[in-house]
Amino acid sequence: MPSMENSINVPSSYEALELTHIQISHHPFGAPAATPVVIVTLNRPEKHNAFTPQMADSLTLAFKMFHADPRVKTIVLTGAGKMFCAGMDLDIGFGDNQGRAADFRDIGGRVSLAMHRCHKPTIVALQGSAVGVGMTMTLPAVSRICHGKSKYGFVFARRGLTIESCASYFLPRLVGFSRAMHLITTGAVYPPLEKYFGDLFTEVLPEASQVLPRALELAQDMAENVSPLASSMSRALMWEGGDSPEAAHLLESRVFHHMIGQSDYKEGVNSFFEKRKPKFETDPREGSCPEYPWWPELNISRETRVSKDEKSKL
Template sequence: MSFDQIRLDKQEGIALLTLHRPDRMNAFTTEMMLEIVAALDECDADDAVRAVIFTGAGERAYCAGADLGGGGATFDYDKRSDKAVLLPEGVPASPVAQDGTIDWSHPLIRDSGGRVSMRIFEAKKPVLGAINGAAVGIGATMTLPMDARLASETARYGFVFARRGIVPEAASSWFLPRLVGIANAVDLCFSGRLIDAAEARDKGLVQSVHKPGELIDAAIAKAREMTEHSAPVSVALTRHMLWRMMGASHPMSAHRWDSRAIFARGRSPDAAEGVTSFLEKRPPNFTASVANDYPWFDEFEEAPPYR
């Protein structure tokens, strides 16, 4: 699939997804959002892809936030010029009725950044960020559901929403406190101040900081470390288990998920291969396909403990 505002390059099991609007500091648009979602769909369906790395084009920015070309109406989604691409046929053009009531289920109300965050959350491959410059607004929040974030020494993070008269988006009110703690989250979001890569690392927002010319290689090395010796379907399941259980109210939810996942995986050829290759002291040859063999389960409801 061809893209206009991103680039997707696949090589030796790694997909490099580059936000590509260097003349606008890779500012986020509706088209970019749709292309990111489509690229992740493509990567999940391609068993040759083991991990996805996000980065930005150019040296100045990973993503400078929402494109503010719309001026003061930028965040008034009811007035956006590109809204037609988000409206299914037959849906009213505005969520606001003539009497002033609002249809809160209308597609124009749904946050575009959140569409990206939720798609990353649902990804079946590890997703990493190689943050090569300014990561502001959605440029910061879209990185939060990623499994690892590596930053260039030139990177800057900014959760600037209150300074723009809006609020954090992209489900960041869920993700950010879990990554950096509530005290750091309120500090960053209330003040809207920019922090450098070193402070982002100290707060747990990024795992490591690298020289600009070494960032992508470091991210690729990290992606390979995560995936090279592991069964792809096991990685996909583990990714979903860990992220979902962060919001579970009781460990019994994890026990139910673990039990079903272990049962499903234990019956697979991958489990036999994992044990046999270990005993034979050789690299494993896992054959199960993420695209075709992923044992998806519906979200589990709370239930009494096993007897």
């Protein structure tokens, strides 16, 4: 979860924003200003929330705003209607295959990276079926709650495509290489059973109507009781930790040393002894340890073209 752009304008009310193919709501709905829990809804129910470039732009912007907004603590992502997401809108497609491959960036990957880089955790409420990018874009989330009677799948191979949205990084780390290989190679859709998905889904609920309320319950608990700074640093350690037990120990020790000097640690201890809810106020953008990010950040912007006249003559 490296740093994100700083030139993001944060609105007073997310409900006043007009973003294409998504809707952002406060929790509770109608609150005049941003709330600790916000709900992002994929909002193309007439198309089963099929993914579009405009939806990708809206989601990417939304996660960048949440990252920059200290009022937001937790995000819930869900869909309108009976399906969470039917994958890419194939009537629109993926472009015309023109231009350089080096300049192409898949739109699902932009969303996944924005979610992953956001300091605030995302809980996905899959109230209905999801396939393709509807599944891969949820992988950077901290939790996925789904409907037990719906079906889910990574169907790319059945459409003549490879996986995207950084799924080759996230999926095997979440479910193991064996299950990931089975899911992406069969391209089939399955009920949310452990034998197919392992523990990819944190909770599987019998009724679709239960999914969003449960996700909001979990999000509210996290917003009220979890330090955003500690949560963000811990997730970064999990995703970008050391490559050996010794390296993990050295890195965790440095980050832990930083954390025990922060006000959130003092507040966490005091609230425990005083038997009250904590009031964590440290903005992760300001309170992250000096070494953060401790891994090399790749530049994912398009490569700069150099004309013949601009090339070095050396």
